[in-house]
Amino acid sequence: MLDGTNMDTAASLKRASVRFGSLTALQDVSLDIESGAFYTILGPSGCGKSTLLRLVSDLIPASSGEVSVLGKTTEQARLAREFAFVFQDATLLPWRSALKNVELPLEIGRSRGIQLPVGTRTPRELLELVGLKGRENALPHELSGGMRQRVAIARALVCQPKLLLMDEPFGALDEMTRDRLNLQLLDIWRETGTTILFVTHSISEAVFLGQKVVMLQAHPGRLRDVVEIKLPDPRTIKMRDTPEFNQYCGYLRDLLETC
Numbered sequence: 001m002l003d004g005t006n007m008d009t010a011a012s013l014k015r016a017s018v019r020f021g022s023l024t025a026l027q028d029v030s031l032d033i034e035s036g037a038f039y040t041i042l043g044p045s046g047c048g049k050s051t052l053l054r055l056v057s058d059l060i061p062a063s064s065g066e067v068s069v070l071g072k073t074t075e076q077a078r079l080a081r082e083f084a085f086v087f088q089d090a091t092l093l094p095w096r097s098a099l100k101n102v103e104l105p106l107e108i109g110r111s112r113g114i115q116l117p118v119g120t121r122t123p124r125e126l127l128e129l130v131g132l133k134g135r136e137n138a139l140p141h142e143l144s145g146g147m148r149q150r151v152a153i154a155r156a157l158v159c160q161p162k163l164l165l166m167d168e169p170f171g172a173l174d175e176m177t178r179d180r181l182n183l184q185l186l187d188i189w190r191e192t193g194t195t196i197l198f199v200t201h202s203i204s205e206a207v208f209l210g211q212k213v214v215m216l217q218a219h220p221g222r223l224r225d226v227v228e229i230k231l232p233d234p235r236t237i238k239m240r241d242t243p244e245f246n247q248y249c250g251y252l253r254d255l256l257e258t259c
C-alpha cells in the first residue's frame, strides 16, 4: 500500500508527467479518481487523453510524479488484475469464438498460475449482460462492429476489474449503435459498481455518460478542469433534448475552444 492514498480513490495522479524525448505529452497532472464513479475525458487531439489511460494502466511509466491505482503502484495493480482496458478496436482473436475470447484472460491467468478473483459472473453470463446471448459460438467476423465491441467489454469484465479504462470504445460505430451501447454501458456500470475512465471526442457522449468530465488541454497536455455533470440518473436518450443537457454541452464546447 502506498502512503497517503485513500481507498475511496480508484486512481490517483500526483504531479504526473509523461515525456517522449523532447515532447511533453502530459505535464504535472494531479487528479483523484473517485471509486465507483464514471469519468469521461475530453480534450483536443494530441492533448494526452490516451497517454493518461496508458499511464494509469502501466503501459507507459511516469517520467516524474506519482500514479497509484487502488493504493497500489500501477504495476502491482496490473499484476493483480485491478483494471482492464477496452480499445477503439475490439482486438479479438479472429479464430476464437465470442465465448472463447471472453474466456481468454482467465485461461492466461490460469496458465501463469495467477490467482484470479472468483467471478460472480461466468463468461457466458457476461455475454448475456452485454446482450449477446445466443451468439456465444460466433466468430468475430460473423459479428457486427458493435457486437465485437460488446465482446471486448465482456472480456474486460471477466476478471472483475475495479477500474475499467476505455479509449474511444465506440468511436468507430454508427450513431444508433453508439447510443445503444452507451445505455448498455451505463447499465453495466451501475450493476458492477466498477469505476470507469472513458476517453471520447464527442462532447455529447461525454456529458451523457459522465458524472464528471475531465477536460485536458494541449501543448503540453495538462488538466484544465473537472466538470461535474449533475443530470438525473438513470440517464435517458431523451435527456439529450433538455436545456440542462445542452447547457453542459455548450459550456464544454466553449471550454474546449480555449484548450
Ligand SMILES: Nc1ncnc2c1ncn2[C@@H]1O[C@H](COP(=O)(O)OP(=O)(O)OP(=O)(O)O)[C@@H](O)[C@H]1O
Pocket (backbone or CB within 6 Å): 020, 023, 024, 025, 043, 044, 045, 046, 047, 048, 049, 050, 051, 052, 221
Ligand atoms: N509512444 C509515443 N512516442 C512519442 N510520442 C507519443 C507517443 N505516444 C503519444 N505521443 C505523443 O503524445 C501526445 C499525446 O498523444 P495522445 O495519443 O495521448 O493524445 P490524444 O489526446 O489521445 O489524441 P487523439 O485525441 O488525437 O487521439 C501526442 O503529441 C502524441 O504524438
